Amino acid sequence: GDSVTQMEGPVTLSEEAFLTINCTYTATGYPSLFWYVQYPGEGLQLLLKATKADDKGSNKGFEATYRKETTSFHLEKGSVQVSDSAVYFCALSDHKAAGNKLTFGGGTRVLVKP
Amino acid sequence: DAGVTQSPTHLIKTRGQQVTLRCSPKSGHDTVSWYQQALGQGPQFIFQYYEEEERQRGNFPDRFSGHQFPNYSSELNVNALLLGDSALYLCASSRISRDAFFGQGTRLTVV
Numbered sequence: 001g002d003s004v005t006q007m008e009g010p011v012t013l014s015e016e017a018f019l020t021i022n023c024t025y026t027a028t029g030y031p032s033l034f035w036y037v038q039y040p041g042e043g044l045q046l047l048l049k050a051t052k053a054d055d056k057g058s059n060k061g062f063e064a065t066y067r068k069e070t071t072s073f074h075l076e077k078g079s080v081q082v083s084d085s086a087v088y089f090c091a092l093s094d095h096k097a098a099g100n101k102l103t104f105g106g107g108t109r110v111l112v113k114p
Numbered sequence: 115d116a117g118v119t120q121s122p123t124h125l126i127k128t129r130g131q132q133v134t135l136r137c138s139p140k141s142g143h144d145t146v147s148w149y150q151q152a153l154g155q156g157p158q159f160i161f162q163y164y165e166e167e168e169r170q171r172g173n174f175p176d177r178f179s180g181h182q183f184p185n186y187s188s189e190l191n192v193n194a195l196l197l198g199d200s201a202l203y204l205c206a207s208s209r210i211s212r213d214a215f216f217g218q219g220t221r222l223t224v225v
Contacts, residue, residue: 004156036216043118043204043216044157089156095211101147101170102206102214104156 002027006090006105013080013112021075021108023064023090031092033057033066033073034102038087047075047088080112116141118207118217126223127195135190135220139207145169146188147214148180149204157204163188164210192222200224 006023013019025031032051036044048057053068064075073090090105119138127133139146145164149157159172163182177193186207192199200223206214 041218043218044206045216046213049213091156100211101159101162101172102149102157103159106156107154 002031002092002094002103004090004092004103004105006088006108008106009087009109011108011110013110015082015112015114016079017112019075019077019080019084019110021088021090021110023073023075023105025071025073025090025092027071027092027094027103029094030068031094033064034091034093035062035064035073035075036089036091036104038089038107040086044089080110082112082114085110085112118143118205118215120203120205120217120220122220123218124221124223126225129195129197129224131195132191132193133195133222135192135203135205135222137188137190137205137207137217139186139188139205140215143207143209143215144186145208145210145214146182146186147206147208148188148190149206150174151202151204151219153201160190195224197224 003026034049035047037047048059050057050066056065087107091102147162148160151157161171162169166182182188202219204219205217208214
C-alpha cells in the first residue's frame with residue numbers, strides 16, 4: 001500500500017538557519033503530495049502541495065519539488081523564524097486534492113531557537 | 115466564517131465504554147473525513163463520508179463507525195474502548211475532491 005517516510009526529529013535550528021526535511025514516498029500510480037504543519041495545540045494546516053512530477057509547491061517561504069525519479073518531496077526554507085517551530089507532516093493522496101484519503105508520514109518536530 | 119469545529123475538545127473514558135465525537139464542517143463543505151493521531155505519530159485515515167454514506171475506509175475495526183447528517187455534520191462512534199484508542203481524533207472537511215481543512219481535534223484518553 002501507499003506509505004510516506006520522513007526524517008525523524010526533533011530538528012533544532014537557530015533563527016535564520018536553512019531548514020530541510022526529507023520526505024520519500026511509495027505509491028502506485030501518480031499521487032499528489034502535500035506538506036502539512038501542526039502548531040502546538042492546533043489541528044493540521046495545509047502548507048503546500050504539488051500534483052504532478054516536477055511541480056514546485058511554495059508558501060510562506062517554504063518550498064518542495066515533486067521528484068518522481070527519486071520519489072521524494074523534500075521541504076525547504078531558506079531562513080527560519082522562531083514562529084516556524086511546529087511539527088511538519090508529509091502526506092500523499094491518490095487524487096489531486098487532499099479531500100480524499102491522505103496517507104501521512106510520522107511527522108518531524110522542528111524547534112527554532114532565537 | 116467558522117472553520118471546522120469539533121466537540122468535545124477533551125474527554126476521558128473508561129475501557130469498554132462507548133464514545134461519540136462530533137464534527138461540524140466548514141461552510142460550503144459536503145465531505146467529512148476522520149483521522150486518528152496517536153501521540154508522536156502521523157494521522158491515520160479512519161473513514162470518509164459524502165452524501166451521508168461512507169465513501170472510503172481505512173484499516174480500522176468495526177468498533178469504529180460513523181454517520182453523516184443531512185446538514186453535512188458528522189459523528190464518529192467508537193465502541194468497546196481500548197487503552198490503545200487514546201489519541202487525538204481529527205476531523206477534516208472539504209468539497210468533494212477538493213483540499214481538506216482540519217479541525218483542532220478531540221483528545222480522547224481511555225483509562
